[in-house]
Amino acid sequence: MSWNNPKNNNNKDPWKRRQQPDLDEIVRRLQERFGSLFGGGGAQKQNGDDNDGGKTSSFLITLLLIIGSAIWGLSGFYMVAADEQAVVLRFGQHIDTTKPGWGYHLPYPIETVEKLPVTRIQRVEVGFNTLSDGRIRKVDQESLMLTKDENIVDISFIVQYKIKNVAQYLFNIDRGMKTVRDVAESAIREEIGRTIIDDVLTTKKAEVEIAVEVLIQDILDSYESGIAITTVKLQDVQPPERVIREFKDVASAREDRERAKNEAQAYANDIIPKSRGEARKRVLDAEAYQAEVVERAKGEAARFVAVLNAYRENPDLTRKRLYLETMEEVMSKSEKVIIDGQVAGSVLPYLPLGRQINSNNAGGN
Amino acid sequence: MTNKLLFIGAIIAFLLSLTAFVVDERQQAMVLKFGKPQKVIQDTGLHFKLPWENVKLFDSRLLVSDSAPNEVITKDKKSIIVDNYTRWRILDPLLVYQNARDEDGIAMRMEDVVRGKVRELLGQHTLAEIVSGGEQENLRVKLMQSIQKRANEAVKEFGIEVVDVRIKRAELPQENSEAVFQRMKAERQRKAKEYRSEGEEVARAIRAEADKERKTLVAEADKKAEIIHGSADAEAITIYLSAHTQDPEFYAFMRSLEAYRKSVGDNTRIIMSPDSEFFSFFNQSK
16 A cells, blocks of 8 residues: 555665666665675664674674685595595586695685595405305306316405505596406306317316406406406306316216225235246245155165165175064064964965964964 | 665576576486477587476486396207396487386386397307307307397387497306206216226226236246256256266166165165075175
8 A cells, every 4th residue: 555655755665676676775685685694783774773783793704704614624634544546527527537645726616536446356256256254155157167178266356455546446447346346257157168178167267367367457448447456256157066076086986096096006915926826836835855764865865875785795694694683574564374384284274364463463363 | 775786686596596407418308398398409518498397307328228038949949048237328308208208217128128239149049159159250249239229229219229239247047057967966976986986997007017917027937946956957967867878877876875775774674584685794704
């Protein structure tokens, strides 16, 4: 109603006002609104007395501004630790890479600093997980892979890496650790696919480690990822669970083969010397026999010749004596039946054979 | 005056927040007015827009997309499960926005393309070739390069590029794995058997050889022994004869007496006539 009243010249016509925007007016209006938040009740007054209240509030505001600016300014200091590297971004644009030490950048949001450790070694486990209590859990999908001769082998390995270029790492790729893991899985399968299972299990482990390391590094470099691989190590290379027993048995079989050979050899080493001994013994026995027989013959012959020579001095007498001596000995030992030729005709010769014969007893007939 | 400056500053700050924006090293941006794309900004740094426009940010890095494994049929009708990852990059946010609104959306469409190419290219080779890499051992690499090239061609219209496609895992499905395990088992068993029978065979040979040698040694010794026996006997006979032939008759006599002495004795009954020579002086003294 007020604007229809001609008396109220002081009251402005809101419509008229709108057609003539006045910057000062606007500022003053805002000042009125916000002034009440800062100063005392002073800024409420439109005229007159605003010097005092205004001075206090503006002094406080200035003070706060100065302090705020100082803090804001100081927030630009930063420290890069010895094992870190930092990048400075101005409005998101990379302008500098800094080395360890203190540095200053224009505060946010003008410049920001992002730091990453460049000497700390990160570790990726493929094919297994080390749980918090130190136990190892196998991850079959990651660890089972095909070899060149279409067999399946179970490989767990680790890859260690560090960030060699912070700018590349931050700005070129996303998800650094997953990148390393993916590339590692791809690289190892590529290598194992080129190797036969027996080589993988035995002689070529070191070769595979080196080849995989080179391959992973090449791929990461092609992404300009700023990642440097420090180690690739095969922890555990074995046949899959299900066939381990059969694989182990092959080793046992090889041992069995050697054992059989060795046992046979031991047998041979035992009986051949024994046989040689046996052979020698038989020959020696024969030689002993030979010595014995020949010596006996020589002795007998010598005795005979001696007797013969003695006999030749008086043959008849010697003969008689020898005969009688012999017969005496013979007769005295045996049972004798002497039948006179004349009597023999009238006696029926009855000879009980089979009766015990006693020597020296004249048993009669 | 200070207050005035302060509030002018506040207004400036407010306006800036509506018009200024930062495009980070990792990002690229597209400016939209009421949902309609106006321009694409790929330079990093501070940029300005009108207050009623908005900015949609896209990643400018080399991104990774890893979808679920893919079953592929090889040339020799075998089944293989392929798990690959794709590294890709957004080249033109405008096209991305037009085709799929955002990164995730375009990534899904890209995955479809890649999967298709994987199936197509792997299907041209046999399982053995894919696993082992073929004769020159680099078939795997060649395939991945071909897939990347072809997929890249196909996604150009999406405003993205496919930089690298790598096969993380190429495996046999469960049943086939089982078959492989069985085959591996059988092969190892065969080898074990081979080793063992080889061992037995060699052992047998060694033993037989040793037995043969033993028999030979002993037989030779026996032969020698026989010869020695024979020559010993012969020598003895010669010695005897050399003595006995000096007077064969006397020898016969002596030898007979010895024979009587030894054989006739305790268990003998002699029936004799007093006419024997032994009794020649029995009945008379002359």
